[in-house]
Amino acid sequence: MAQNDFGAFMKGVLRDVAQSTKESFEQASEKVNQDFFTFLRNEGVEPLYKGVIDSFYGDYTPTVYDRNKSLYDMPQIIITEDYLAIEFNENRMSTFRDGGTGLYELVFKEGYHGGAKSGKDHPNPGVPYWRTGDLFSLWGKPAKRAPIAPYEDFVEQLQEFLDTQGAAKYKELWSLYTGS
Numbered sequence: 432m433a434q435n436d437f438g439a440f441m442k443g444v445l446r447d448v449a450q451s452t453k454e455s456f457e458q459a460s461e462k463v464n465q466d467f468f469t470f471l472r473n474e475g476v477e478p479l480y481k482g483v484i485d486s487f488y489g490d491y492t493p494t495v496y497d498r499n500k501s502l503y504d505m506p507q508i509i510i511t512e513d514y515l516a517i518e519f520n521e522n523r524m525s526t527f528r529d530g531g532t533g534l535y536e537l538v539f540k541e542g543y544h545g546g547a548k549s550g551k552d553h554p555n556p557g558v559p560y561w562r563t564g565d566l567f568s569l570w571g572k573p574a575k576r577a578p579i580a581p582y583e584d585f586v587e588q589l590q591e592f593l594d595t596q597g598a599a600k601y602k603e604l605w606s607l608y609t610g611s
Contacts, residue, residue, distance in 0.1 A: 459608040461512055466604050467597075468515040472508050474600075475592045476517060480506055483585045490577045491544040502539060502581065519582070540582045546574025 484502045501524040509516040521535035537543050537559060546559030554560060554570050563571035579587075605611070 456609075459605075462608045463601070463604045464513055467601050468510045470600050470604075471515055471593075471597060472510065475589060475597060476506070476508055476515075479588045479592060480585055483581050483588060486584070487542070487577055487581045491575050493544070505535075505539065538581070540580055542577040542580030542583075543574045544577065 481503065484500075487502070488498065488500070504523045505519045505521065507518045507520055507523075509518065519535070519539065521539075524534050524539075537546065537548070541559075543559045546561050547553070548559050549556050550562075550570075552570065555573075559574035559576075561571040561574050563569045
């Protein structure tokens with residue numbers, strides 16, 4: 432084989448090896464992501480979120496209304512081949528007067544156990560108060576607030592999970608699928 436032919440041959444071999452390596456890397460990445468996102472949903476997001484909401488509901492027991500526990504229904508977990516998204520859909524919360532958005536902000540983001548910040552004859556506008564009386568027509572006491580809002584609690588716990596168990600699982604899967 433002539434020198435020129437050997438050089439051309441080696442370039443072809445190296446190009447094929449590079450292409451094969453690239454394809455293997457992409458396949459391994461897809462498998463790692465798929466397994467990692469499934470792990471993250473099943474072992475992280477879903478149980479952590481349920482625990483956060485259990486804790487929030489356990490912080491206060493209502494005496495004048497029944498909970499419908501719609502906070503459990505809010506998260507929508509979306510997995511594609513290259514990401515996992517968690518969307519909190521306030522429209523999945525049951526509503527009373529001001530719609531899901533008001534409950535989402537007041538309960539989920541701020542940590543209040545119900546209440547309203549405004550309304551006719553509100554005793555302290557901007558501060559959540561419970562409604563009492565017939566058809567909840569009177570103002571009662573200020574609404575109780577949890578030590579930590581469910582949203583903040585969930586974000587903190589999920590970050591801790593990602594930093595510890597999530598990081599370890601990702602390394603384990605990467606090693607499994609790449610052999611390194």
